[in-house]
Amino acid sequence: MPKEIIRKFEVPYLQVLDEEGRCDEGLMPDLTGEEIKELYEFMVLVRTFDEKAVKLQRMGRIGTYAPVLGQEASQIGSAYAMEDEDWMFPSYRENGSYIVRGVPMAMVLRYWAGDERGCQMPEGMNNFTVAIPVGTQVLHAVGAAWAFKMRKEKRVAMVYFGDGATSKGDFHEGMNFAGVFQIPVVFLCQNNQWAISVPITRQTAAETLAQKAIAYGFEGVRVDGNDVFAVYKSTLDALEKARAGGGPTFIECLTYRMGDHTTADDASRYRSQEEVEAWRVKDPIERLRKYMEGKGLWSKDYGAKVQEEAEERVRKAVEEMEATPEPEVEDIFRYTFEEMPQNLEEELQELREALTEGRK
Amino acid sequence: MTKINIVQAVNMALREEMARDKSVVVLGEDVGRNGGVFRATEGLLQEFGEERVIDTPLAESGIVGISIGMAVCGMRPVAEIQFDGFLYPALDQIISHAGRIRTRSRGRYRVPLVVRAPCSGGIHAPEHHSESPEAYFAHTPGVKVVMPSTPYDTKGLLAAAIRDPDPVIFLEPKKIYRAFKEEVPEGDYTIPLGEAKVVREGSALSIITWGAMVPLCKTVAEEAKGKGIDAEVIDLRTLSPLDTKSIKASVEKTGRAVIVQEAPRSCGLGAEVAALIGEKSLLYLKAPIERVAGFDTPFPLYRLEKYYLPDAARVMRAVDRVMRY
Numbered sequence: 233m234p235k236e237i238i239r240k241f242e243v244p245y246l247q248v249l250d251e252e253g254r255c256d257e258g259l260m261p262d263l264t265g266e267e268i269k270e271l272y273e274f275m276v277l278v279r280t281f282d283e284k285a286v287k288l289q290r291m292g293r294i295g296t297y298a299p300v301l302g303q304e305a306s307q308i309g310s311a312y313a314m315e316d317e318d319w320m321f322p323s324y325r326e327n328g329s330y331i332v333r334g335v336p337m338a339m340v341l342r343y344w345a346g347d348e349r350g351c352q353m354p355e356g357m358n359n360f361t362v363a364i365p366v367g368t369q370v371l372h373a374v375g376a377a378w379a380f381k382m383r384k385e386k387r388v389a390m391v392y393f394g395d396g397a398t399s400k401g402d403f404h405e406g407m408n409f410a411g412v413f414q415i416p417v418v419f420l421c422q423n424n425q426w427a428i429s430v431p432i433t434r435q436t437a438a439e440t441l442a443q444k445a446i447a448y449g450f451e452g453v454r455v456d457g458n459d460v461f462a463v464y465k466s467t468l469d470a471l472e473k474a475r476a477g478g479g480p481t482f483i484e485c486l487t488y489r490m491g492d493h494t495t496a497d498d499a500s501r502y503r504s505q506e507e508v509e510a511w512r513v514k515d516p517i518e519r520l521r522k523y524m525e526g527k528g529l530w531s532k533d534y535g536a537k538v539q540e541e542a543e544e545r546v547r548k549a550v551e552e553m554e555a556t557p558e559p560e561v562e563d564i565f566r567y568t569f570e571e572m573p574q575n576l577e578e579e580l581q582e583l584r585e586a587l588t589e590g591r592k
Numbered sequence: 593m594t595k596i597n598i599v600q601a602v603n604m605a606l607r608e609e610m611a612r613d614k615s616v617v618v619l620g621e622d623v624g625r626n627g628g629v630f631r632a633t634e635g636l637l638q639e640f641g642e643e644r645v646i647d648t649p650l651a652e653s654g655i656v657g658i659s660i661g662m663a664v665c666g667m668r669p670v671a672e673i674q675f676d677g678f679l680y681p682a683l684d685q686i687i688s689h690a691g692r693i694r695t696r697s698r699g700r701y702r703v704p705l706v707v708r709a710p711c712s713g714g715i716h717a718p719e720h721h722s723e724s725p726e727a728y729f730a731h732t733p734g735v736k737v738v739m740p741s742t743p744y745d746t747k748g749l750l751a752a753a754i755r756d757p758d759p760v761i762f763l764e765p766k767k768i769y770r771a772f773k774e775e776v777p778e779g780d781y782t783i784p785l786g787e788a789k790v791v792r793e794g795s796a797l798s799i800i801t802w803g804a805m806v807p808l809c810k811t812v813a814e815e816a817k818g819k820g821i822d823a824e825v826i827d828l829r830t831l832s833p834l835d836t837k838s839i840k841a842s843v844e845k846t847g848r849a850v851i852v853q854e855a856p857r858s859c860g861l862g863a864e865v866a867a868l869i870g871e872k873s874l875l876y877l878k879a880p881i882e883r884v885a886g887f888d889t890p891f892p893l894y895r896l897e898k899y900y901l902p903d904a905a906r907v908m909r910a911v912d913r914v915m916r917y
């Protein structure tokens with residue numbers, strides 16, 4: 233009985249647009265000039281929003297915030313490929329994807345300013361709430377997508393999570409269910425190479441995260457996560473496959489967290505500036521800009537206009553967020569159940585009395 | 593003697609216990625290079641090396657389950673769970689195994705494990721970073737639960753927890769991590785698990801509390817003094833097993849009890865304390881027992897946090913009620 237190799241595996245990698253803004257036209261997804269401009273405008277908007285949010289936190293106007301910086305192509309390219317009726321399940325970092333999916337920026341800010349109304353999605357919008365416990369949302373997305381399948385709806389659920397999340401049991405369980413039941417779900421992992429201070433080499437001994445999908449019986453791809461075209465294309469393919477009954481796909485967007493983990497973190501404690509600088513030249517916006525310039529889609533005037541408009545929109549969003557009246561103390565109680573039980577009525581009553589006593 | 597705060601006391605206890613006993617290892621997310629998100633493990637990696645101070649993959653069930661295995665086989669792991677709200681993935685391991693292995697094996701195997709986690713609210717943190725989960729653990733047979741409120745107690749209790757032959761959940765109230773400093777001796781001392789502390793003596797009522805509510809209740813007791821009310825304040829320190837003797841002695845002396853907890857009211861540890869008083873000291877009571885607690889709602893995001901947290905006004909109302917009765 234010979235010992236033989238019964239399985240070998242391959243991991244595809246997709247890059248369409250390189251660091252210099254050079255594009256492989258053969259791989260280029262079907263995007264019009266207007267659409268490319270829209271992608272660029274979203275990326276500038278999200279970066280502007282992100283920088284503002286970090287500043288607002290520093291000034292004490294919002295609470296802890298998890299920046300997108302560096303991951304714009306991964307978030308925007310993927311969210312842009314989705315249909316409105318698809319459902320998105322974010323972690324806590326998908327501020328960019330939220331914005332592309334139409335969540336008002338003022339709402340996103342409101343959430344980070346310690347107000348649950350920031351998660352009260354506008355009616356008809358299929359974006360789930362922020363999931364802070366790492367990886368937990370993976371399971372929800374699988375369940376949602378399974379519901380679509382049961383109800384014969386042509387929808388897909390897409391779930392965002394980080395490299396760190398792939399260490400959680402929830403990730404394994406979600407991937408496994410999705411494979412076993414051929415669930416129309418897309419797993420979108422932003423491998424930004426850090427989970428706070430823990431590098432990717434402490435999350436896995438595998439060479440890629442994409443290859444994990446193979447063990448669950450479905451397709452896994454790695455893409456250049458700083459290349460908006462590659463992210464868009466692979467997400468679109470995965471979504472279409474899922475919609476056509478082809479089951480799940482795992483997409484690893486290889487990118488880099490350029491900022492601190494959150495505003496409560498100081499990344500200089502655990503990673504070198506050289507490493508950060510090596511990724512700065514791979515900036516997702518700059519490479520798209522170069523490409524567009526070459527195609528005559530970008531000019532200095534256009535660039536300035538896009539930046540100005542982004543700043544204006546962000547300014548308005550901040551204004552709107554700050555003009556929101558404070559939530560009411562009743563809101564602590566109101567949403568625990570559909571009907572307020574007796575014990576909560578009593579607790580609320582006690583709080584009201586304590587407040588009217590004027591001691592607070 | 594140096595004056596240090598609670599985080600520094602955690603750090604000092606870990607350092608001294610690691611130096612004292614080679615089987616002590618520290619593991620968790622961001623505990624090594626970053627020194628822990630609250631810096632509780634700062635400098636330990638440099639001092640004790642990567643084999644004993646371990647940055648783990650992001651998996652709480654893994655961290656605790658693996659620590660159980662280590663503990664059974666001769667190590668004394670001190671696992672850090674980054675925040676209270678991320679203890680939950682490890683509940684299965686704690687409830688199904690850590691607390692039962694001694695019983696299941698009829699004493700053949702034991703689990704000298706410490707799981708440390710910051711707990712409770714008050715720092716304007718995001719969701720899941722302000723939980724007070726002590727009752728889940730106190731309700732779990734076979735695990736001890738500790739929540740200190742001073743630097744001195746933190747060091748002594750953590751050292752005792754690490755040396756304890758059984759699993760200990762060690763909850764550190766993050767709001768008071770750096771709230772104040774006190775003198776903490778370097779070198780060996782422990783505070784036995786299972787002993788409450790009278791932090792203020794009084795004769796008129798007993799305020800029974802723990803964690804970040806202790807400094808609050810001390811303030812209220814001082815305020816009450818101005819009204820001619822002489823309140824005793826008891827810091828439980830160990831939440832399981834409870835120091836029933838101290839609770840009984842205090843309540844039988846004062847005849848009145850106000851229990852203050854930050855955790856949601858229903859089925860919280862305060863309910864257990866109230867039941868104990870009812871069972872053991874009912875006929876000494878001059879007034880019904882009062883509980884001041886967090887509400888039976890999810891902990892709100894930070895704009896409403898101050899309304900959720902028990903404050904001096906709410907505690908004082910309860911004090912007034914038991915005194916007026």
Ligand SMILES: Cc1ncc(C[n+]2csc(CCOP(=O)(O)OP(=O)(O)O)c2C)c(N)n1
Pocket residue numbers: 325364365366367393394395396397398424426427428489493621650652674678681
């Ligand atoms: C279950 C759980 N454990 C710990 C944390 C604390 N925490 C928040 S984010 C994070 C790192 C996550 O890394 P990754 O999944 O790579 O996502 P990224 O933050 O890089 O986007 C940790 C440890 C958490 N939120 N949830």
Ligand SMILES: [Mg+2]
Pocket residue numbers: 394395396422423424425426427428
């Ligand atoms: Mg990451």
